[in-house]
Structure formats: C-alpha cells, structure tokens
Amino acid sequence: MSEHVDNSNFIEQIIDSQIKEKSLEIHTRFPPEPNGFLHIGHAKAFWLNYEIALKYNGKFNLRFDDTNPEKESDVFVKAIIEDIKWLGVNFDNPKNNIFFASDYFDKFYVWALELINKGLAYVDESSPEELKEQRGTPTKAGTNSKYRNRSINENLELLKKMNSGEMRESSAVLRAKIDMSHPNLSMRDPIMYRIKKIPHHRAGNKWNIYPMYDFAHGYEDLIEGISHSLCSLEFENNRPLYNWFLENIETYNRPQQIEFARLNLSYTFMSKRLLKNLIDTNIVDNWDDPRMPTIAALRKRGYTPHSIRRFCKEIGVAKSNSLVDIEFFDYIQREEFNQSAHREMVVIDPIKLVIENYPDDKQEDFYVENIPGNESAGKHKVVFTKELYIERDDFMEQPPKKYFRLSIGKEVRLKYAYYVTCTSIEKDSVGNIIQINCTYDPETRGGDSKDKRKVKGTIHWLSLKSALDIEVRHYEHLFLKENPADISEDENLMDYINTNSMMSYKEAKANPGIIERAKNTISFQFLRKGYYKYDENDDLFHRTLKLKDSWKKIENPK
C-alpha cells in the first residue's frame, strides 16, 4: 500500500505561520447539530479538525450544537458519539472531550444582557413578515425597526418576559444592533434569541428562548478555548458577525474562524433532509441502511475507519467547491482490503456443473490461500467432488469474442483443482440452462498442466455436496445522477433515486465454516466478486464494493 506524501493543507499553513510568531495551544472542535446521523461529508470535517489537533498535539472537542430543540434528539446524540468513537476518537484521553452548547445557555444569557447594556441589542416586536421586509435585499438596503431605539431598561424587561413564557412565539426576538444597510445581509441586525416553547432534549423546560447560531457559535468556541473554528464555505458571510459578537464582549482569547469546502461525492448527496426523506418513504430501511452515505451505513456495509480517514486525507482540503469521484473512495478501500481481506470461493448465483468422467464417490481436498503470497495468513480447505456449483455468468451459450470463461467446447481452470472442458448443457422446459456438463483432465491436478498448455479463464467453484447456503446482498448507487448539484430547483431530487439499489442473493453458496472464519478477518474477498462484510445481526453478507473489473468494459463498450 502506498501511503502518499501528505502536503499540509492551507489551514495547517496558516497555523504554521501563527505558531512561528508566538506559541499557541491548538484546540479544534467538530460541532454537529444532533438532528440526524453523521455522513461521509461530516467525516471530512471531523477528520480535518481532529487531524489538526493530533498534528499540533492539541485538544479536540466533539460539541453538540444543540441550540434548536425543534429537530434535535438524544437518539442522534448517541449515534453521533458512537460514530466518532468508531472513527477513532478515544474519549478516555483527556485531550478529547464531549460538550453541549446547551450547557452554555446561562452564559449566553449573561452575554445577551451585556450587549443590551452596551446598547448593542434590542427586543424587536415586529412580526416575521415585518422583519423580512426590514431586511431589504442584496441590492437594497434594509430599514430600521421602530423598536430599535428602546431604552436599555425596557429591553432588559422585555427579554425577561420573552423567556418567562408570558410572550407567545414569534411575538418578539432579541436582535443585535449593527447596521441595517450593511452590504452583508447577515450584519443587518441579526436575531440573537427567538421564543420557542419547546422542551430541550437536555435543558428540559428551563428556557422559552433559544439562541441563534450566529449569536451562540463564537461564544461556544470561546468557552471551550477553541483556537481555530473550522467550518464550511457557506459560513464565510457569517464570519464578520462571528467576530462582531466576540469583539463586543469582554474577552482576551478570540477563536479564529476559517472556512473550507465541504465534501461532495458523485452519485450521492449529503442533505440530511433528503436522507431522512428516504427513510420516511421506505426507500431505505433506516439511517444505517448500507446504501446510505452515513457513517453508520458505511460501517455496516464494511468500509473501515482507516480507509475513511485515508480518503479524507487524500482528497485534500481547499476552498474550491469540488465533486469527488466515489470511485476514488472505493480505490482507497480496495487498497486496504487487498492486503488484509481473507479470500473465499463463494458462488453468488449458482448453476450446477457436473464432471462426467469424475468418479461418483470420489472426494479430494484443495486449499484456498487466505491471502495470496502471504503464507502466514494460512489456508482453508475446500472439497472437490463430481458435482459442483459455478457462477451462472461463467458460462455462455453464445460467447462474445474474448470471453475467457466456459462455453461448449472451451476449457477453463477450476481454481486450485483441474482443467475442465465443457461438453454439453441441459435445459428445462422453458429453455433455462439448469446444468452444465464437462470432462476434466486428471493430469491437471492442482490447476497446472504438465504440457504447459495455457488456459485463459480461471473460475471459482464449490462442491455441491458440502455447500452452505448464505444470503449475500449487492448494492448500487442510491442516486442516479453523478452530480446532485446539476439538478435544477424545479426538479425533485427524489426523482433521481435508484429504487433498485439493492440485490439480494438468498441462494448463494459458501464453504462450510465461513461464519467461523469471519472472525479472523476484517472483511472477506470473495474471489472475483468483491469485498464482503459478514453481518452477525442479520446473518448475511453485504458486498462493500466490487473488485476492479476490466472485462465489464469489453462487454459493454461505450
């Protein structure tokens, strides 16, 4: 496996130049809102933050940005913690911690009072419609609210009433007093608090007002001592506001916000809303359905934390919007599995092969290398008999050119066993092939001929006598469009969902003992078929990904 040289990214370069000037304790955080499961896009953001903490021997916080009780729940908190641990964070290490923004609600309130007392915040009783009207547009300046110049005491009094429950939702908000004609819309007197009479998953019924992101986030960073607050590009517009809140309270330390491009992957999308929609419409089973781009799904499907980390590292971090080819992710994962996955001969879609000249009751043992070229990984036994299973698509009645597998009159190698030549086939009443007959060459025992006669194809097989029935599931892209961003606004993303993205093979055949052997390997490579993960809960095998296959391209030339 080639571990490539890692160039430091632009954020690390910024940090490097800062620590050259003065010593700095590096402290990063990954701040998901617990309103859904983490997906591969979150993994990029997480690893960016965590790698920096590791690189500079700093600290890392997993922080739940739970400032909106409407969509958040404890279920998601638990799932996110599990995912982050699985990705590789050990929270027993004191450098890694878990925090909740909701634990800071008291402090936010104190800072809100401070801003009111400085004449920098006011309670606005305009309606949502009036607020929208006041904001103006990108090209038109906003207008001041008639409540903008209330007295400090009146503001203090009203904020207290907002939180006491005496005021109904949407009847008032607390706003920062900045500049209604600012060219940056996020600076036009943004809302700090809104009334929501909803219990919070941690704070319970204590609050009737909840802080908005822009008001809260910098303070969360400040409280935790974050040095670099890394977020995605769409928050560039919010940075002046992030700084404004920090600059207008008494503090010494100021975290620095730096933005980077979020991850987009071809043939998938990261919108939590859309993912949830797939679950609600039963297109997928749940957040951890193996077709989902969530961390829980990747785990279930068989992707590894090591490969997810390496993928996040290899794609780099920059400020330009990009669409990473999902193929690259699979390439990274294959590179790991090729070194570590134990091989098995498994027939996914079986058809019977009978060796006419092989004795009826004869049985021979052959041995499959667990990892080719790696003696220490050992071998496992397979038995060979007259009646075998092979893969249905390893025979073709009308083979195209360059088809290396079986057809009438053609010779192939049964891996590890013998050369066989197809003599005839048998069909049922409707014309389906139900059996393939062939003869074997006893001189080719072990799969090598004494006369050095070459055979183009080598196929895998299983003895009918000992085959174990297993279920195997194959997956395709959930999404039909390479780039979800290409879909226009008046189209529905759901129209591009691949509703046949899962194929179940319930009569796949495996060698006995495979379930036991699953304990010895992180994942299997089923020869010529791909990498598979055994799922103990459902007693089946998920195909994580296919092997690279140049034959497919010959078969279906563009």
Place this chain on the structure above:
RNA sequence: UGGGGUGUAGCCAAGUGGUAAGGCAGCGGGUUUUGAUCCCGCCAUGCAAAGGUUCGAAUCCUUUCACCCCAGCCA
C-alpha cells in the same frame, strides 16, 4: 444590479517570481491459477480569458468571463 468566495488535465490537488508535484480515472505493454493484485510506459509548451510589468509570470498589476454562497425566528 450589492456583498462574500473560487477557477491548475475527465476527477481531486500541490505550487506563494526561477520555467507545471502527486493520486484517481484512462490508454499501451509485461507478470499472473482472481479479467483482481503487482510491474513498466504514456497522459497540461499549459494554469478561466485578454492585455501589461519582468531577464523570467500559474504566481505581481489591469480588465473581462464562469461558477458557488447570502434576503430562516435553520445550522
């Protein structure tokens, strides 16, 4: 038509005034008892475009173009 960003190969991406890294994909060849792996070779006279500065420009200046983000009491 306002503000904030970004443009280097099919896809990522390095490069920070000294003459275009690397990876993926692709193509050609070799090895191979997995059409896998592995190995070798090819793949930007060119850096969104046009001008300019300079001995020298992807890097500096000017103009233009394209794309992304912002008008939630979401984050």
